[in-house]
Amino acid sequence: MNVLALLVVGAAGFGVARYASSLAGQIAAAYVGIGFLVALVGWFQMRLEERERLEKLELEDMARTKASAALFEAREAELFPAQRSRQQFERYFVPGFTALLFLLQLGGAYAFWRWLNNSVISLNPSRWMVAAALFGTFFLVLFILGRFTATIARLEDHRLLRPGGSHLLLGAFLCALTAAGVATAAVSSDWPKADYYVARVFCVLLAVIAAETLVNLILEIYRPRMKGKVARPLYESRLVGLLGQPEGLVTTAAQALDYQFGFKVSDTWFYRFFERALVWLILLQAGVLLLSTCVVFIEPGEQALLERFGKPVGDVLEPGAHLKLPWPVDRAYRFPTSRLQTFNVGFEPDPDHEAEKTVLWTVAHTKEENFLVAGREQRTLPDTENPDAKRSPPVSLLTVSFPLTYHITNLFQWAYTNANAAQALKALATREAVRYLVSADFMDVMSGGRSRASEVLRERIQAAADAHQLGAEIVYIGVQDIHPPVKIAADYEKVTGAIQKKEAKILEAKAAAIRAKALAEGQAFKTVRDAEAYQERVAARAAAQAAAFTNQIPAFRAAPDVYAERAYLQTLTRGIAHARKYVLLTTNTDDVITYDLQDKIRPGDLEGNITVPPPKK
Numbered sequence: 089m090n091v092l093a094l095l096v097v098g099a100a101g102f103g104v105a106r107y108a109s110s111l112a113g114q115i116a117a118a119y120v121g122i123g124f125l126v127a128l129v130g131w132f133q134m135r136l137e138e139r140e141r142l143e144k145l146e147l148e149d150m151a152r153t154k155a156s157a158a159l160f161e162a163r164e165a166e167l168f169p170a171q172r173s174r175q176q177f178e179r180y181f182v183p184g185f186t187a188l189l190f191l192l193q194l195g196g197a198y199a200f201w202r203w204l205n206n207s208v209i210s211l212n213p214s215r216w217m218v219a220a221a222l223f224g225t226f227f228l229v230l231f232i233l234g235r236f237t238a239t240i241a242r243l244e245d246h247r248l249l250r251p252g253g254s255h256l257l258l259g260a261f262l263c264a265l266t267a268a269g270v271a272t273a274a275v276s277s278d279w280p281k282a283d284y285y286v287a288r289v290f291c292v293l294l295a296v297i298a299a300e301t302l303v304n305l306i307l308e309i310y311r312p313r314m315k316g317k318v319a320r321p322l323y324e325s326r327l328v329g330l331l332g333q334p335e336g337l338v339t340t341a342a343q344a345l346d347y348q349f350g351f352k353v354s355d356t357w358f359y360r361f362f363e364r365a366l367v368w369l370i371l372l373q374a375g376v377l378l379l380s381t382c383v384v385f386i387e388p389g390e391q392a393l394l395e396r397f398g399k400p401v402g403d404v405l406e407p408g409a410h411l412k413l414p415w416p417v418d419r420a421y422r423f424p425t426s427r428l429q430t431f432n433v434g435f436e437p438d439p440d441h442e443a444e445k446t447v448l449w450t451v452a453h454t455k456e457e458n459f460l461v462a463g464r465e466q467r468t469l470p471d472t473e474n475p476d477a478k479r480s481p482p483v484s485l486l487t488v489s490f491p492l493t494y495h496i497t498n499l500f501q502w503a504y505t506n507a508n509a510a511q512a513l514k515a516l517a518t519r520e521a522v523r524y525l526v527s528a529d530f531m532d533v534m535s536g537g538r539s540r541a542s543e544v545l546r547e548r549i550q551a552a553a554d555a556h557q558l559g560a561e562i563v564y565i566g567v568q569d570i571h572p573p574v575k576i577a578a579d580y581e582k583v584t585g586a587i588q589k590k591e592a593k594i595l596e597a598k599a600a601a602i603r604a605k606a607l608a609e610g611q612a613f614k615t616v617r618d619a620e621a622y623q624e625r626v627a628a629r630a631a632a633q634a635a636a637f638t639n640q641i642p643a644f645r646a647a648p649d650v651y652a653e654r655a656y657l658q659t660l661t662r663g664i665a666h667a668r669k670y671v672l673l674t675t676n677t678d679d680v681i682t683y684d685l686q687d688k689i690r691p692g693d694l695e696g697n698i699t700v701p702p703p704k705k
């Protein structure tokens with residue numbers, strides 16, 4: 089009955105979950121399918137033990153007859169084939185099945201978790217009532233059958249019924265949670281992902297059960313074996329039994345201790361005392377925990393608001409110790425009012441690139457957003473020649489980081505005026521940043537307009553925060569990390585480089601023009617001055633010659649022959665001053681002079697005083 093019930097409910101539950109697009113329902117059906125395998129193995133093991141019991145009864149009947157006396161001379165393996173089959177099954181098949189069960193649980197948890205990450209939450213709103221009703225029916229069927237199985241297993245000591253009964257009860261509770269999740273997601277607007285969250289919890293639970301199965305496999309190796317003691321089924325999960333029967337926590341713990349240590353730990357005085365005083369210990373612990381909620385400590389730099397049944401009570405709690413009513417009557421909510429808080433607009437930090445010291449435009453170093461920025465429209469030559477040609481709009485994309493720092497000034501406004509003040513402030517800051525950039529100039533923002541942009545943005549965000557009564561003061565907003573989007577950064581650098589080269593060429597041309605003009609002006613000035621000097625020189629020379637001629641007349645009249653000889657010699661001296669001269673000292677010889685017009689004597693060789701020896705007589 090258990091095997092058939094788990095099979096039918098698992099198949100039907102999967103179909104219903106697919107029909108209503110319920111994520112939790114499909115995972116719950118997988119749980120029921122795993123329970124079907126466990127119950128099937130338990131049923132098969134029960135059949136083996138039943139065959140062994142019948143075999144022993146037959147042998148006992150045969151032993152009473154004399155004709156069967158020779159039967160006991162055979163080997164034991166030949167006398168008890170059913171017992172041997174059961175032992176082989178427990179020795180080899182059960183550990184192998186438990187290992188397979190662990191792989192199914194672990195693999196299912198991993199596969200379901202990945203599946204949920206890629207799944208679209210699309211619960212069918214027109215079919216949720218059918219799904220909730222059917223999963224409620226599955227809960228009733230599995231719960232009734234599971235409670236009956238658990239009772240029979242406890243009263244009649246059918247240990248092999250416990251694994252299947254535990255899975256029946258766990259499947260019942262999972263079906264109930266699935267029905268609640270489907271109904272909550274379909275009806276409540278506050279919990280549209282209730283079915284998704286329930287599916288997440290199911291994945292975590294399946295992973296925990298897989299871990300317990302692995303621990304059981306490992307502990308089975310070191311468990312002490314006692315002859316005659318019936319072993320607990322290895323594939324039976326204590327966690328599943330605990331979840332299916334929470335009231336049996338103490339009994340489950342006692343059985344686990346007895347089974348693991350190999351003796352009756354539950355018969356010791358300490359365990360008996362702990363079992364009797366467990367309720368009082370739990371109540372005492374709960375009372376201590378409840379009394380501990382009557383005192384609240386506010387740390388330095390913080391303030392707190394006290395609420396009683398969800399309504400504010402009294403003034404703001406300052407740093408220190410304060411008394412209040414126990415939870416859940418009074419609750420204190422702390423806020424760091426004296427601490428500067430920061431959030432980012434336009435980017436999200438990337439931990440993989442935080443350690444980088446050199447950041448390039450062409451490499452993404454944060455999760456950046458692109459903003460529209462205005463720019464001065466520039467008509468190029470093709471646009472001038474063809475006014476009807478399509479031109480790019482005067483806007484550009486720009487990546488800008490806006491780290492904003494603020495602190496809370498009015499705690500009541502911050503906590504109660506808006507549902508989420510921090511998120512509202514971030515939204516306002518993003519809106520004002522977008523508004524500013526679409527009205528700013530691209531080149532101005534990229535160059536010298538950062539400080540002005542920071543101040544204007546701070547004033548605008550502060551005005552918006554005051555208008556929405558956020559109770560916060562904007563201390564600073566930075567305008568940094570400005571660069572084009574990463575995809576076009578390389579092209580932007582090329583354009584910027586071309587503009588810089590053009591400007592360099594223009595400046596070089598201006599420098600050449602200035603240099604040529606200065607050289608021309610200097611050359612003209614030099615030419616004029618040279619002409620003026622030549623004029624003065626010629627005039628002075630003419631005046632000197634005139635004065636010399638006037639002074640030479642009296643000398644000529646005084647000695648005409650001497651004057652003429654002297655003038656001749658002076659003229660000869662000036663004429664031969666730069667000519668090469670040869671002196672012939674002898675006069676009583678006939679010399680033949682041959683002129684070679686090739687100049688073999690370097691200039692300067694004959695300069696200076698030359699001593700000529702006297703001729704020999």
